Amino acid sequence: MGNTITFLGTGTSQGIPMIGCQCEVCSSSDVRDKRLRTSALVVYEGVSILIDAGPDFRQQMLRENISHLDAIILTHQHKDHTGGLDDVRALNYLEKCATPIYCEERVEESLRMEYSYVFALHKYPGIPEFNIKIIDSNPFTIIGANGRKVTITPIRVMHYSLPILGFRIGSLSYITDANYIPDVEYDKLRDTSLFVINTVKRTPHISHYSLPEAVEVAGRVGAKRSFITHLSHQLPKHAQLKQELHEQPFSIEPAYDGLTIEF
Numbered sequence: 001m002g003n004t005i006t007f008l009g010t011g012t013s014q015g016i017p018m019i020g021c022q023c024e025v026c027s028s029s030d031v032r033d034k035r036l037r038t039s040a041l042v043v044y045e046g047v048s049i050l051i052d053a054g055p056d057f058r059q060q061m062l063r064e065n066i067s068h069l070d071a072i073i074l075t076h077q078h079k080d081h082t083g084g085l086d087d088v089r090a091l092n093y094l095e096k097c098a099t100p101i102y103c104e105e106r107v108e109e110s111l112r113m114e115y116s117y118v119f120a121l122h123k124y125p126g127i128p129e130f131n132i133k134i135i136d137s138n139p140f141t142i143i144g145a146n147g148r149k150v151t152i153t154p155i156r157v158m159h160y161s162l163p164i165l166g167f168r169i170g171s172l173s174y175i176t177d178a179n180y181i182p183d184v185e186y187d188k189l190r191d192t193s194l195f196v197i198n199t200v201k202r203t204p205h206i207s208h209y210s211l212p213e214a215v216e217v218a219g220r221v222g223a224k225r226s227f228i229t230h231l232s233h234q235l236p237k238h239a240q241l242k243q244e245l246h247e248q249p250f251s252i253e254p255a256y257d258g259l260t261i262e263f
Helices: 057-063 085-095 105-114 183-189 211-221 238-245
Strands: 004-009 039-044 047-051 071-073 099-103 130-134 140-143 149-159 162-169 172-174 194-198 225-229 252-254 260-262
Touching: 004 057, 039 172, 047 140, 047 149, 057 085, 085 099, 099 105, 099 140, 105 130, 149 183, 183 211, 194 211, 211 225, 238 252
Parallel strands: 047 071, 071 099, 099 130, 172 194, 194 225, 225 252
Antiparallel strands: 004 039, 004 260, 039 047, 140 149, 149 162, 162 172
């Protein structure tokens, strides 16, 4: 298999099922409606790159039998995208080194508060080890254990009033937790073959694309295949949503946990 993305989680911040909810989506027996918090593993040129490590990080890694990461790249600092980083301690043990984590300066500042023990002067034995590498809107390079270099192009998007990053890796463009992409950033999306975009519900949302908006963005990007992620229980069950999207004049589908796509 060539370059791939595996959707480790495709749910919104509360996941599906949501605690205490008995709606038809949360009570669905379809495994595609069981959604952990949004995260993805990209393997490009043999280099393993994790996008975001939310509270379900450990469960996702175990489910997909992942024992090696060359890097973790973070879109932003919200807990549903960073809440599992304590569990990199297992990778530290296996790899015998700190885990490279690429993030913006404001994200590192948040990690220093959330994981203050990691950055303490006198560290408690066995705590996770982060090797923080600061990025911005400029392309950056990850060097894998196999010696190959992967150049990643950040895509500046807005999560309500918070500037965050999407990422372009080869012909894959991945954007989550956004409700606005500046026109100038669309140049970075040109010739995308696989496009991932977020949505949480049909109607407008303060910090995420609505379903019609996400479909409109995907149509503008014009990728060969598009997938939506970060879905909430306010959208239909997977089968119904897939059928609705099939009516679009281009290929767009709801992603689901465990789905692997080659690009």
